[in-house]
Amino acid sequence: MDGSGFFYTHIKDIFMDITALFRITYGMYVIGTLDGERPTGCIVNTVLQVSAEPLIISVCVNKKNYTNGCIKKTGGFAISILSEQIDPDVIGKMGFNSGKDTDKFTDVAHVFTDDGCPRLVSGISAWLSCEVVESFEIEDYTVFYAKVNDSANDLHKPMTYDYYHRVVKGKTAPNAPTFVPPQAEQTVAIPVADKKQWICGTCAYTYSGGVPFENLPEDWRCPLCGRPKSGFKNE
Ligand SMILES: Cc1cc2nc3c(=O)[nH]c(=O)nc-3n(C[C@H](O)[C@H](O)[C@H](O)COP(=O)(O)O)c2cc1C
Numbered sequence: 001m002d003g004s005g006f007f008y009t010h011i012k013d014i015f016m017d018i019t020a021l022f023r024i025t026y027g028m029y030v031i032g033t034l035d036g037e038r039p040t041g042c043i044v045n046t047v048l049q050v051s052a053e054p055l056i057i058s059v060c061v062n063k064k065n066y067t068n069g070c071i072k073k074t075g076g077f078a079i080s081i082l083s084e085q086i087d088p089d090v091i092g093k094m095g096f097n098s099g100k101d102t103d104k105f106t107d108v109a110h111v112f113t114d115d116g117c118p119r120l121v122s123g124i125s126a127w128l129s130c131e132v133v134e135s136f137e138i139e140d141y142t143v144f145y146a147k148v149n150d151s152a153n154d155l156h157k158p159m160t161y162d163y164y165h166r167v168v169k170g171k172t173a174p175n176a177p178t179f180v181p182p183q184a185e186q187t188v189a190i191p192v193a194d195k196k197q198w199i200c201g202t203c204a205y206t207y208s209g210g211v212p213f214e215n216l217p218e219d220w221r222c223p224l225c226g227r228p229k230s231g232f233k234n235e
Contacts, residue, residue, distance in 0.1 A: 018180065026161035026178070028086075030094050031059060032110070032118035033070045033077040039105040039118035042067040043095030045161045046177060047079055055148040057130060060141050062175040066100040068142055071132065077146070078117035079128040083156035086123035088168055088223045095173050096203045096225030115149055125158040127151065141177060170224055171204045196234050202227040 032041035046060035059079070061068045071077050082091075093104050110118045113129035120127070130146035161178070164170045172179045198207040203225040207213050213232070220229045 021178070022180075024178075028082040028091070028159045028161060028164050029059075030080040030082065030090070030120055031061070031067060031071075031077050032080065032105070032120075033067060034074045034117060035066070035070045035099060038103065039110065039112075040067060040070055040099030041077070041094060041104065041118065042099070043091055043173070044176075045172075047081075050145060056133065056145055057128065057148060058143055058145050060143050060177055062140055062177070063137075063142060064140070065175050066098050070099070071144060072135070072142075074117070076115050076117055076129070076131045077144075078113045078115070078119040079130060080120040081125045081127065082120075082159045083123055083125040083154070084159045084163060084167075085156060086120075086159060088170065089226075090120070090123065091164070091168075091170060092203070092222065092224035092226055113150055124154055125156045126153040169206060169208055173203065198232045198234055200225060200227050201231045201233055207232065 026045040027047060029044050029047050030041055031044050031047075032039060034040065042061075042065055044059055044061065046058075048058050050056040050058050057079070059077075061071065090108055093102075093108065097104065105118055109121045111121055112118055113127070115129045115131060117129060119129070128148050129150040130148055132144050132146045134145040136143045136145070159168075165172075198213040199205070200207075200222040203222065205222050205224040209216075213234075216229055218229060221227060222231070
């Protein structure tokens with residue numbers, strides 16, 4: 001970061017202002033698929049409509065995410081387009097934990113689409129049921145291209161990636177293509193506070209509730225990733 005407050009990165013002898021990429025707009029989604037018969041999935045912000053006829057969308061999923069292999073085996077997924085009413089716990093569960101170790105859909109109300117994939121029933125704006133027709137491996141990611149077989153619109157206001165950062169004060173997980181170090185994220189999205197803050201050691205969520213952090217009950221957990229209170233650092 002230089003004195004002007006911008007975060008620069010050094011790529012092939014060129015200094016680039018990567019905050020320019022913060023101006024690309026995205027939505028927030030839960031992509032739900034199957035691990036055998038078990039529902040699983042994760043948060044993504046990289047859904048894009050590719051064509052209207054046939055109706056094709058794309059989504060970019062990190063190869064390290066357990067969801068990636070499950071989509072490859074299942075050949076399909078459902079997209080729940082999150083609304084501003086989504087419970088932040090759902091984002092924490094789906095975006096900062098792995099389906100390899102946990103049953104992410106336990107305690108998250110869901111149903112299965114006719115294609116057999118799980119979608120959320122509350123806190124969503126709309127949903128799509130998708131069948132993979134093509135995929136492309138690039139760097140750490142697989143871009144899945146999928147035909148939309150079914151969809152419904154709940155008409156609630158969709159949550160944008162920007163809203164998630166500014167209003168929910170959420171962070172992006174390291175396996176997301178849009179991940180940037182918290183230092184760079186703070187320069188643009190969140191003003192740096194001049195006093196110490198309580199920050200989650202797993203997902204970097206910054207506590208901003210009305211109750212002083214010290215007075216929170218001992219069984220209080222990070223609303224984003226579920227880490228216990230003891231896992232917060234005061235810095
Ligand atoms: C706001 C946000 C956006 C994300 N976007 C993506 C994305 O577009 N693609 C991706 O592969 N992972 C993305 N992630 C990361 C995955 O949700 C995360 O790595 C998750 O723990 C993977 O779970 P899994 O191992 O069960 O698949 C995002 C996470 C957050 C919190």
